[in-house]
Amino acid sequence: MDKKEFKKKFKRRLAEKFAMEVTDASSNELYQTLGSLMTSAYSQDWRETWKDYRENNQKQSYYFSIEFLPGKMLKSNLLNMGWLELVEEGLDELGIQLNDLVEIEPDMALGNGGLGRLASCFMDSIASCGLPGNGNGIRYEYGLFKQRFVDNYQVELPDEWLQKGNLWEVRKESKAVDVQIGGNVYLKPDQYGKLSPVYEGGSKLRAVPYDTGMVGYQNKIVNTMRLWSLEIPPEEEDRYRSIEARRSFEDLTSVLYPDDSNEAGRKMRLTQEYFFVSAGVQSILRYFKSLNQPMDEINQYAAIHINDTHPAMCVAEFMRLLVDEEQMSWERAWDLTRKVMSYTNHTIMAEALEKWSIDMMKNVCPRIYQIIEEIDRRFVEELIGVQDFDLIQRTRIIQDGQVHMAHLAIIGSHSTNGVAKLHSDLLKSVVLHDFYLLYPDRFNNKTNGIAMRRWVQLANPAMSKVLDATIGKTWRKNSDDLRLLLNYEEDDQVLNALAEAKYQNKRSLAAYIKSHCGIEVSPEAIFDVQIKRLHAYKRQLLNLLHIIKLYLDLKENPELPIEPRVFIFGAKAAPSYHYAKSIIKVINEVASLINADETIKGKLKLVFLENYNVSLAERIIPAADVSEQISLASKEASGTSNMKLMLNGAVTIATLDGANVEIRDAVGDDNIAIFGLTEGEVYQYYEKRNYHAIDLYERDTTIQKVVNALIDGTIPNITKEGQEIFDSLIKYNDEFFVLRDFEDYCAAQMSVNQAYQDTRRWRQISLRNTANAGRFSSDRTVQQYADDIWQIEPLFAHNDNRGVTQH
Ligand code: GPQ
CATH class of the missing domain: 3.40.50.2000 (Glycogen Phosphorylase B;)
Known part of the structure; x- marks a missing residue:
């Protein structure tokens, strides 16, 4: 698309959507128009990416995270689509400042801090590296609170980020699944003596996915971040007639817990965790079954990543579906579960290591508790007589009336990683030392990274221009090329320009x-x-x-x-x-x-x-x-x-x-x-x-x-x-x-x-910092996850078939 065409399309879309001309439209209307042009432009690639993965039986990863923190998406999507300059100039010629439209978009803040932002940097990088990977999380109605200072105190206001709608999401009613919460479960032998769960009471929640396209950097790949929203299934309407019942139901997934690395230990939080875990794992299984491949090979199709312990119940939910729904033997199911799951630890702070009381877990997800009990029982049984008794006591999942989620994640997966070298070493030597003794091969490091596109190209156009003029543009695709800057540490012109x-x-x-x-x-x-x-x-x-x-x-x-x-x-x-x-x-x-x-x-x-x-x-x-x-x-x-x-x-x-x-x-x-x-x-x-x-x-x-x-x-x-x-x-x-x-x-x-x-020396130090930052690209990080943990590969055929760079 060229500028002229863009302007024509933009004006036409504005007329179609709002029956308006540029001069009459508000910034919000202009923003909506631009967004709608963009989503219709990338949705074809989105569909094709999806289709290509399916037709190639591509193994995909699913990044389960209770937080995603993308911020604004307008500019980052424009950049990745290869449209940024063109749109900026085109709008300018229409008398519109792109930055005024940027202001309209609320930050998507479904996360607290580092953990959530990392998840979003990963989403950008996974798509930009052409890797088949998806996000799975919760569509909170309210994001992280807005902070105001009153009398120099922090005051929290609700973040109603959805008030004006959300351009980037697509509600996928047809992909909804039901999640069972609460009630009683008992096991009943069937005609062959196999025990099957029978559920009594409890409630069914409907999980409806809202998908957001994760647009890769000029590679025509569009992956999916799937966020689950809670709705009342039609057959349960009667139970939620009163306003209070309705409200307490809707509250379940409406707010993000605003505590950073400190578990709240609340029933609602546990419900949120089970809700998005169950919905996500069910939808992965449903997709896999639609491929008509042997269930035994599911590990060649799906890698599930547990981002911190919040989604650790993935282990038990996956077991539940294989054993209860697919009638698989425990042993086969367990082998597959461990091959599919992997886990990242993000802290050594004790208060952030999640534990749930047995009672609460029985209350929220009774069948999951039973399965965890069985995992724990078998874990102990297998080690007794082989390992030191105290070590078994310290590492088992259920201790003193509590379920240790990190233990579940480690025991139920094939990989546990820390997020920086020092951190991963401390996991091995101190925090998770007992587990390291049991499973030395499962431990590895994946040093965090950041999405270079957002954090330089978009955030710092001034420096980006100097980089282009000095070392060429290859750093925009390959951040290691920032090193070329080292050739200029004695070049006063470059130092001054930076x-x-x-x-x-x-x-x-x-x-x-x-x-x-x-x-x-x-x-x-x-x-x-x-x-x-x-x-x-x-x-x-x-x-x-x-x-x-x-x-x-x-x-x-x-x-x-x-x-x-x-x-x-x-x-x-x-x-x-x-x-x-x-x-x-x-x-x-x-x-x-x-x-x-x-x-x-x-x-x-x-x-x-x-x-x-x-x-x-x-x-x-x-x-x-x-x-x-x-x-x-x-x-x-x-x-x-x-x-x-x-x-x-x-x-x-x-x-x-x-x-x-x-x-x-x-x-x-x-x-x-x-x-x-x-x-x-x-x-x-x-x-x-x-x-x-x-x-x-x-x-x-x-x-x-x-x-x-x-x-x-x-x-x-x-x-x-x-x-x-x-x-x-x-x-x-x-x-x-x-x-x-x-x-x-x-x-x-x-x-x-x-x-x-010493001005010159300072500038040199600054230059060396930029030049040596390339290794901290999240492209590098996700490639390491893809190679070492998920075993997923980019769809090269896909690129060849459809060509790159232009939408
Ligand atoms: N981190 Cl456990 C969070 O932001 N929230 C959490 O709940 C936990 C960890 C951070 C951690 O403090 C930072 O050091 C990391 O850089 C970040 O996760 C991403 O790994």
């Missing part, structure tokens, strides 16, 4: 900050960014204490020779996470204090941007000079904002945690500021129990001064919160070693400050 792009991005972020927070910041200052969920282990507090220190130092000596710095935070706290919300309050109060203080001559600014989400990340990341990755070593499984920020040329201040270790290896010690305890040292402290925060506080006058500022009135309006945080450090012994790492952190900050003063 710096100019950064400056442009900082100017537009500064404008955003001015219009959204009313704070004036200079793009000449260092933009220092920490963006991620608010968690004690991520240590936003460490960042804050350093800011307080700088502020107090500047108050004492306004001539202090430091580079002007703008500290930028973006973070949501789980609504029930009291401590995290106190940190937000205190950061906001410190911001009010500092930003209004004329005596420090604007050398220090502190900005906490409201409602951090994918779209805001796309604005912040290209404008960052410094990336804060300062979690306590061993606690952050991987991190992914660390990768996005380095890619966009930010210099990282980091502990040796998660993927920071691999970023350090990629750029070398001279191009990153490492500080703090190592994971080994942290474990030493745990072992010897010899960390005493109060000693540090009493000994170190700087720490004293800074920590006292929380309670001595230096910062207004934080009487309660300041005390709470003070106590967490001093009275409750500083669980995440903030004070232990403080001095080292300040030194790292100082070294960054100095490096920035």
Whole structure:
């Protein structure tokens, strides 16, 4: 399609849809028109991709995830369709700014943070690598809450993202399935003595899929993200006549649990989990049966991926369908189940490892509980006498009245992976050590990655242009080619061009900050960014204490020779996470204090941007000079904002945690500021129990001064919160070693400050960060999953038959 044709089609579609001309239409109507042109353009490829997979008996992977966090899809679909430039220019000629239409689209925020965003980066990469892979999740009516600050406190508002409809989804009524919840089950022998389940009571939920096309990058592949929505089956209407009954039913899948890596242990959450697991597994089986292949070979057609433990019941549901519905023997079914399933662990934090009480599970999915009991019984039976008794006790699925979901996922699959080298090593040596002894071959690492298309091409057009002009365009398809940039680290023209792009991005972020927070910041200052969920282990507090220190130092000596710095935070706290919300309050109060203080001559600014989400990340990341990755070593499984920020040329201040270790290896010690305890040292402290925060506080006058500022009135309006945080450090012994790492952190900050003063050197460091980011592409990650775990292959024939690049 060329520009002229696009304009013609656009005007025609607008007339068909709204009986309107461009000049009469609202931005929303224009957005709807553009979206509808796009979906009709890619839907043919979508159908053909689907058909090709079927006709080639292609093995497909199914990524089961309770969260997906795609953000906005308009531009990313345009880019992947190869339409972006053409549409931007075409609309411009019609007097329409594409970016005004982008504003209309709500962020699709069916996820909390890293875990959900990773799932969406994977969806982009799987399609872009031409791999046959699908997403499977929940279509929440309300996404992650909207964050507002009122009196500097976080307030949560509902995210009604579907209010104006959703352009990209297709409701597939014909593919609905029923999910049985609750009731009683008992086993009854049939005429051959085989036990079959008989269900009594409970209710049937109808799961209706909404499919969204996952458009590959200029390769004519369109995969499917299938999100399940709950409806009342017509035959059950009678039971839901009253408003309350209806509401409580509809509530079941309407809200995303807003807690990041902290299981809520609620019945509704368990119901959500079983709902999307059962619907997804049933639809996979139904599809497979339509292929008329022997059931024994299902592992050659389907790979089911369990993204963290939330979908771990896939193991039992798959068993249920094979054994109860397909009359397969337990042994054959078990062998197939393990071959089909694989599992990713995303955390070592104990509170995030899901356990469900037996009672609750019996209540929600009684047959699944029975099957898990049998899996557990056979697991013990097989190991007794072979393995150490205590080890069996520690690894079995059911213990002390609880069902351990990670154990189910590991025992019921052929692969368990962590998300960064260090994390995968810790799984083997500490967290899942017992399982590693049982199944050493099942453990592997898959370091996370990010969708380069969204995080450079779309988010940072200014830098992308410089890259094109410097190293050619191949990096857009193959991110390893970013390395070519290393040839230019002594080239002042390139260094300046990259710096100019950064400056442009900082100017537009500064404008955003001015219009959204009313704070004036200079793009000449260092933009220092920490963006991620608010968690004690991520240590936003460490960042804050350093800011307080700088502020107090500047108050004492306004001539202090430091580079002007703008500290930028973006973070949501789980609504029930009291401590995290106190940190937000205190950061906001410190911001009010500092930003209004004329005596420090604007050398220090502190900005906490409201409602951090994918779209805001796309604005912040290209404008960052410094990336804060300062979690306590061993606690952050991987991190992914660390990768996005380095890619966009930010210099990282980091502990040796998660993927920071691999970023350090990629750029070398001279191009990153490492500080703090190592994971080994942290474990030493745990072992010897010899960390005493109060000693540090009493000994170190700087720490004293800074920590006292929380309670001595230096910062207004934080009487309660300041005390709470003070106590967490001093009275409750500083669980995440903030004070232990403080001095080292300040030194790292100082070294960054100095490096920035040498402009040329800083630019070189920045260039090296971008140049070495290629390995963190999620294209690489999903290819490794495809090769090592899922054993799926791209449909090459497909490309040859249909040709590439143009829609
Ligand atoms: N992560 Cl268990 C989440 O975002 N939510 C969760 O519930 C769990 C983990 C994150 C993890 O904290 C990050 O270190 C990872 O980079 C991210 O998952 C993706 O693996």
